[in-house]
Amino acid sequence: MAKILIDEERCKGCELCIPACPKHIMVMAEYFNKKGYHPAKQIKPEECTGCTFCAITCPDVAIEVYK
Amino acid sequence: MKKVFESPKSLTKDPFTYCPGCHHGIAHRLVAEALDEFGVREKTIGVCPVGCSVFAYVFFDCDMICAAHGRAPAVATGIKRAKPDSIVFTYQGDGDLASIGTAEIVHTANRGENITVIFINNAIYGMTGGQMAPTTLVGQVTQTSPYGRDPKTMGYPIKVAEMLSTLKGVAYISRVALSKPAYILKAKKAIRKAFQSQIEGKGFSLVEILSTCPTNWGLSPIEANKWLEENMIPYYPLGEFKTPEEVS
Amino acid sequence: MEEKMLMKGNEAIGEAAIRAGCHFYFGYPITPQSELTAYMAKKLLKMKDAVFVQAESEIAAINMVYGAASTGVRAMTSSSSPGISLKQEGISYIACAELPCVIVNMQRGGPGLGSIQPGQADYFQATKGGGHGDYHLIVLAPSSVQELVDLTMDAFDLADKYTNPAMILGDGLIGQMMEAVEFKERKKINLPDKEGWTLTGCKGREKKYIVPFNLDPYEMEKLNLKIQEKYNKLKEKEVRYETVNLDNADLIIVAYGIVARIAKTVMSNAKKEGINIGLIRPITLFPFPEKIIAETSEKVNKFLVVEMSMGQMVEDVKLAVNGKAEVNFYGRVGGVIPTQSEILTEIKKYLK
Ligand SMILES: Cc1ncc(C[n+]2csc(CCOP(=O)(O)OP(=O)(O)O)c2C)c(N)n1
Ligand code: SF4
Ligand code: SF4
Ligand code: SF4
Ligand SMILES: [Mg+2]
Numbered sequence: 039m040a041k042i043l044i045d046e047e048r049c050k051g052c053e054l055c056i057p058a059c060p061k062h063i064m065v066m067a068e069y070f071n072k073k074g075y076h077p078a079k080q081i082k083p084e085e086c087t088g089c090t091f092c093a094i095t096c097p098d099v100a101i102e103v104y105k
Numbered sequence: 106m107k108k109v110f111e112s113p114k115s116l117t118k119d120p121f122t123y124c125p126g127c128h129h130g131i132a133h134r135l136v137a138e139a140l141d142e143f144g145v146r147e148k149t150i151g152v153c154p155v156g157c158s159v160f161a162y163v164f165f166d167c168d169m170i171c172a173a174h175g176r177a178p179a180v181a182t183g184i185k186r187a188k189p190d191s192i193v194f195t196y197q198g199d200g201d202l203a204s205i206g207t208a209e210i211v212h213t214a215n216r217g218e219n220i221t222v223i224f225i226n227n228a229i230y231g232m233t234g235g236q237m238a239p240t241t242l243v244g245q246v247t248q249t250s251p252y253g254r255d256p257k258t259m260g261y262p263i264k265v266a267e268m269l270s271t272l273k274g275v276a277y278i279s280r281v282a283l284s285k286p287a288y289i290l291k292a293k294k295a296i297r298k299a300f301q302s303q304i305e306g307k308g309f310s311l312v313e314i315l316s317t318c319p320t321n322w323g324l325s326p327i328e329a330n331k332w333l334e335e336n337m338i339p340y341y342p343l344g345e346f347k348t349p350e351e352v353s
Numbered sequence: 354m355e356e357k358m359l360m361k362g363n364e365a366i367g368e369a370a371i372r373a374g375c376h377f378y379f380g381y382p383i384t385p386q387s388e389l390t391a392y393m394a395k396k397l398l399k400m401k402d403a404v405f406v407q408a409e410s411e412i413a414a415i416n417m418v419y420g421a422a423s424t425g426v427r428a429m430t431s432s433s434s435p436g437i438s439l440k441q442e443g444i445s446y447i448a449c450a451e452l453p454c455v456i457v458n459m460q461r462g463g464p465g466l467g468s469i470q471p472g473q474a475d476y477f478q479a480t481k482g483g484g485h486g487d488y489h490l491i492v493l494a495p496s497s498v499q500e501l502v503d504l505t506m507d508a509f510d511l512a513d514k515y516t517n518p519a520m521i522l523g524d525g526l527i528g529q530m531m532e533a534v535e536f537k538e539r540k541k542i543n544l545p546d547k548e549g550w551t552l553t554g555c556k557g558r559e560k561k562y563i564v565p566f567n568l569d570p571y572e573m574e575k576l577n578l579k580i581q582e583k584y585n586k587l588k589e590k591e592v593r594y595e596t597v598n599l600d601n602a603d604l605i606i607v608a609y610g611i612v613a614r615i616a617k618t619v620m621s622n623a624k625k626e627g628i629n630i631g632l633i634r635p636i637t638l639f640p641f642p643e644k645i646i647a648e649t650s651e652k653v654n655k656f657l658v659v660e661m662s663m664g665q666m667v668e669d670v671k672l673a674v675n676g677k678a679e680v681n682f683y684g685r686v687g688g689v690i691p692t693q694s695e696i697l698t699e700i701k702k703y704l705k
Contacts, residue, residue, distance in 0.1 A: 041106065052126030052319075052326040058286050075125065091286040093110040094293075097130030097326075098121055103110035148554035152420070153564075162562040168552040169562040170423050173446050176416040179408065183420025183428070184552070186404040187377055191424075191554050209416070212409035 040088025040105045044078055048100035051075030058095035061085045113137040115146045117166045126326020128283045128316035129157060129225065133164055135293050136194065136223055139300045140167065149192040150184050152177040154206075156198035157231040175206025178213035181220045192303060194221040200230045203239040203263050210269070217274025217308035221299045224265060224311055227318040228337060235321030239263045242336055247321075262340065266313040270346035276308035279345040282315040282338060284330035295345070307349045315341055357535050362498045363528040366431070366457055366521065367392035369505035372536055375427040375455065376403035379417035381410055383436045384469040385525035386459035390431065411436040415443030415456070422452040423563050425551035427509050431457035433525070434475050435466060437483075444518055445484030449565035451550070451580065453512035455505070456490070457521045459528040462661075462688030470688025471525035473610060476665035479522045480639045487577055489584050491519040491591070492638040494609040498532035504636070506539060511591065513544045515583050522638060524661065526611045526690065587640045594642035595634040596649075602631030603704055604655040607646065607670050609635045611690070612659050618693045619700070626697075628704060638666070643673035650678040655703055657681045659696055661689070679703070 049071060055078050056064045063086060067079040078100070080086065088105035112118075115137035123129045140146045146167050153161035155174035162169035172180040177195035185193040202210050202224050210222070229247060230236040236249040240262045244253040254262075266280040277299050281292035292314060299310035315337050317329035324332055360368065367389050370378070378393040390407070397405035404421070408414035414430045421428040432440065437458045447454060460475045462468035479492045491511050493504040501523065508519040552561055567573040595613075598620065599605065606616045613634040620630045633649065635642045650656070656678055658667040667682045674680050683699045685691040 039106065048120050050125035054126055054326050054330070057327065088109055090110045094289050095131070095286055097123065097125075097127055099112045099116065099130065099134055101110070102108060102112075104106040105109045147556035150424075150552050150554060159566070162564050166555075166560055168555050168560055169564075170420070170450075170552060171562075171564040171566065172416065172419070173442050176412065176419075176443070179413040179416035180420035180423075182406065182413075183377075183379065183417035183422070184424055185420075186406065186417070187421040187424040187426045187428070188553065208409050209413050212413065216406075 040086045040103065041083060042080055042086060042092065043102040043104070044080070045100045046071045046077035047073070048098050049075060049077040050098050051077060052097060054095050054097065055092035055101065058091045060089060060091060061087060064092055113141045115140040115166050116164055119163050121164060122160055123157060124320040126317065126319045126329065128227070128314070131283045131289060132223060132225060132314050132316065133161065135296050136196070137165060138293065139296045142297065143300055143304060145192045145304065148190065149194070150188070152181045152184070152193070152195040154195070154197040154201040156201050158196055158198065158225065159232070161196050175201050175204070176209055177201065178206065178209040178218070178222065182213055182216070182218050185218060185220050192300065194223060196223045197225065198231065199224070199226045199228065199238045199240040203265050214269045214309045214311070215272045215274050217276070219303055219306055219308055221303045222311040223296070224313045225316045226265070226313055226341065227316040229318050229321045231318045231321055242340060264341060266311070266346045269311060274309055275311070275347050276349045277302040277310035278347040280313040280315065280341060280343050282333060282343055284317070284333045302349050357533050359531055360498060360534050361388060362501050362523065362530050363388035363459065364392045365498050365502050365534050366505050367396065368536070369502040370429050370455065370509070371396055373427065373506040373509040375429045375509060376400060377421045377426050377428040378404070379406045379408050379414040379421070379428070379430050381408050381414050381432065381436060383433045385461055385471070385528050386431050386433045386457065388528070389457065411439040412443065415440040418454045419443055419447050419450070419452065422447065422454045423450070423552045425547040425553070429455040429457070431459070433459045433461045434463050434472065437475060437478065441484035444490070445486050445488060446565045447518050448488035448490070448580070449486065449576070450563045451516040452518070452563070453516050454518050455508045455512055455521065456518060457523065460522065460524045462686060468688035469525065471611065471661060471690060472686065472688055473524060473612065473661035474663070474665065474686060475522070476638065476660070476662060479520055480641070488580060489639050491515065491517055491587060492522050493519065494522045494636060494638050495527060496610050496613045496634065498527070498530055499534050501527065502534050502536060510542060510544060515587060516550070517583060522610070524611055591637060592640045592642050592644070593636035594645055595636060596645065597632040598629070599631040599633070599649055599653070601629055602653050603629045604657055604700055605631045605633055605649055605653050606657050606659055607633045607635070607666070608659045609638060609666065612661060615691060615693050615696065616659060619696045622693060623697055623700065628700065630700065641669050641673070643669070646670055646673035647675065650674040654678040655681070657683060657700060657703065659691060660684045661691065662686055
């Protein structure tokens with residue numbers, strides 16, 4: 039059991055967390071945040087292993103990981 | 106559930122002002138994690154450069170000073186000599202360290218000043234809008250090498266890690282990248298080793314971090330990572346060039 | 354016990370600095386001040402918790418001073434004209450960051466590599482800012498080895514008091530001169546606490562930072578105005594000068610440093626010929642003693658400014674006199690020292 043929390047307002051929509059996830063469960067949301075970026079979002083949360091790869095890749099420290 | 110990853114204490118809560126996908130943010134975080142893990146935040150003084158990371162003083166939650174362009178190693182020397190018990194690091198771009206500040210970095214390394222240098226090699230002048238850096242690759246197009254860097258008149262890109270590792274006063278030097286998780290984990294280890302070497306009083310340490318500047322490279326962050334891996338890493342090999350064991 | 358010693362000017366500065374608690378020196382060799390760098394090496398390298406670094410350049414040296422000063426210690430660098438030019442960016446940063454430090458310039462003839470003989474042609478650079486932006490140094494101009502000692506010690510106090518870099522503006526001759534000096538017991542003075550701005554690591558407090566910039570122009574203007582306030586205070590409180598024989602003088606010489614000494618010989622020789630000369634010797638070049646010059650210009654209508662330059666301080670004298678008297682100039686440059694007979698001949702031209 040693992041989960042991630044994305045701080046959507048910190049996210050700059052750079053998409054770097056997408057290829058970083060070995061489970062391919064990171065995607066970009068359709069909507070915009072206040073800064074005008076599409077924030078990252080996780081699909082299929084049940085598949086998340088808490089490996090932290092998305093978080094360590096994020097240049098804006100927008101992701102927290104729980105395990 | 107336990108929190109297994111969060112923003113390090115040595116970073117403030119201020120969101121970074123860097124462009125989307127810029128590696129400065131990852132590098133900041135790795136430095137901050139090292140300060141946290143060694144428990145030295147409260148005795149650290151950081152020196153930020155002139156370059157995009159001039160704003161590092163906002164993001165690091167420790168005492169900070171901004172040096173003139175290229176002079177961070179001299180400022181760090183003054184601080185470390187006056188306060189030898191403090192942990193001192195500089196954070197410098199490639200224009201800052203490898204062009205205007207070449208004399209300072211070479212001599213600070215040569216004196217074996219017990220400081221840690223975080224060197225961001227993004228093959229470009231980011232802040233001023235994408236001019237050629239001493240580290241710009243042969244053929245790379247920038248604002249001031251609009252037809253590509255021509256080594257005949259512009260010289261070859263400087264390999265800072267290799268060059269400085271020839272100096273006897275240097276304790277630790279390595280080159281890392283941040284373009285994928287495996288590299289980031291290695292980069293983190295290298296930064297830890299650099300600070301550890303300072304904490305143990307071994308002398309000068311430097312980590313050269315190959316980084317992207319998506320904005321001035323004219324690439325998306327993902328394309329920029331790819332460009333870094335395909336073009337920079339072959340010319341700037343990753344690895345350790347000097348480790349404290351070699352210091353007698 | 355107060356001791357009298359025979360000392361060379363450059364070494365006397367070093368001794369004075371150390372006695373003033375400056376145990377952090379960063380320098381680069383250049384004639385005619387290298388004895389000072391060597392003196393600091395000899396003393397500081399043997400002292401506990403003291404630092405001497407022969408920097409890779411004057412640029413590095415001033416930036417080391419910047420770093421050391423940011424931690425609250427008394428730090429100093431020294432050089433001569435070309436080297437001082439190299440330090441200007443760093444000095445501007447230090448002034449903007451409002452850090453105290455002392456910079457010694459034993460001027461030589463310029464411009465360019467110039468000569469290695471004494472000069473005073475760095476007056477503009479020293480008093481008007483020197484580097485970029487609106488800032489001033491506290492500029493002290495000694496005219497004897499004893500004064501080198503006293504003013505060096507004062508420079509550290511003034512720098513601390515105003516959190517502003519201070520400069521000793523000497524010249525190659527005074528640095529080489531041997532004279533008896535006394536290191537007097539100094540009155541303890543109250544200096545502002547450095548606690549508020551020193552970088553010491555953020556244990557038990559919020560982090561602090563020193564950044565000599567602000568990208569918000571209104572904030573940057575505010576900082577400028579704050580710094581300007583200090584200069585106004587300096588002008589009000591710290592002006593120093595020496596006057597000799599101002600009453601009934603036929604002509605007033607204005608000269609500083611070594612030239613003022615020559616002027617004193619001129620005065621006594623002139624007296625023998627029945628010419629009555631007065632002298633105003635600015636000791637602080639910034640803040641400039643404009644008031645005494647203005648007052649004197651109400652009484653004496655002829656001034657002669659003598660400098661080892663093509664005419665720099667004379668501009669400040671003219672501003673102070675403000676048209677109330679005739680201001681003439683005599684200068685020798687490139688390392689040439691004006692002789693007293695030359696100056697007397699010049700004086701006679703104006704007293705015909
Ligand atoms: C003395 C001086 N010269 C030039 C500049 C202009 N300038 C600011 S940042 C910079 C280059 C920064 O490039 P780099 O060090 O590679 O940092 P980056 O922005 O790429 O992280 C330059 C030339 C300056 N501020 N000061
Ligand atoms: S923690 Fe690992 S598995 Fe979970 S979303 Fe992030 S990268 Fe994917
Ligand atoms: S890496 Fe960070 S900033 Fe970039 S899209 Fe993912 S969460 Fe957002
Ligand atoms: S210009 Fe380049 S180096 Fe600077 S913040 Fe943007 S991406 Fe980063
Ligand atoms: Mg760069």
